[in-house]
Amino acid sequence: MKVNYKRYFFYLCRWQLSTPLLAGVLIWLSTYDKWTATIIANLIGGLIFFWVDRFIFRTNFLSAQWEVKENIKCSDCGKTTRGYRLTKTSNYDKSEDKTPKFRCEECSEKKTKFLREQGIKV
Numbered sequence: 001m002k003v004n005y006k007r008y009f010f011y012l013c014r015w016q017l018s019t020p021l022l023a024g025v026l027i028w029l030s031t032y033d034k035w036t037a038t039i040i041a042n043l044i045g046g047l048i049f050f051w052v053d054r055f056i057f058r059t060n061f062l063s064a065q066w067e068v069k070e071n072i073k074c075s076d077c078g079k080t081t082r083g084y085r086l087t088k089t090s091n092y093d094k095s096e097d098k099t100p101k102f103r104c105e106e107c108s109e110k111k112t113k114f115l116r117e118q119g120i121k122v
């Protein structure tokens with residue numbers, strides 16, 4: 001599995017956010033026995049962080065955006081097939097490109113490798 005390290009970093013930060021919340025709830029419930037307090041604290045944490053985690057794992061903000069189109073002519077090899085085009089990453093933006101170039105899967109992988117060598121975060 002390919003790990004998106006930016007997403008992973010946000011996820012680890014999210015865990016740090018849960019620390020003061022759970023500590024606060026445990027202090028608030030300090031008169032309860034430890035098991036009951038922990039169960040309630042985790043329930044409250046789950047109710048909140050389910051939505052935060054869902055956002056972290058679903059948002060396109062943290063990943064590269066691709067455009068996929070059927071029956072294109074690959075701009076590198078000329079083959080007519082499904083085409084791919086990188087439109088946007090954190091340091092690359094071709095979303096307003098007037099003459100977008102699509103590539104077949106094989107040529108797209110070569111181009112992606114080339115962009116990575118140029119420092120583009122794909």
Ligand SMILES: [Zn+2]
Nearest residue numbers: 074077104107
């Ligand atoms: Zn091609």
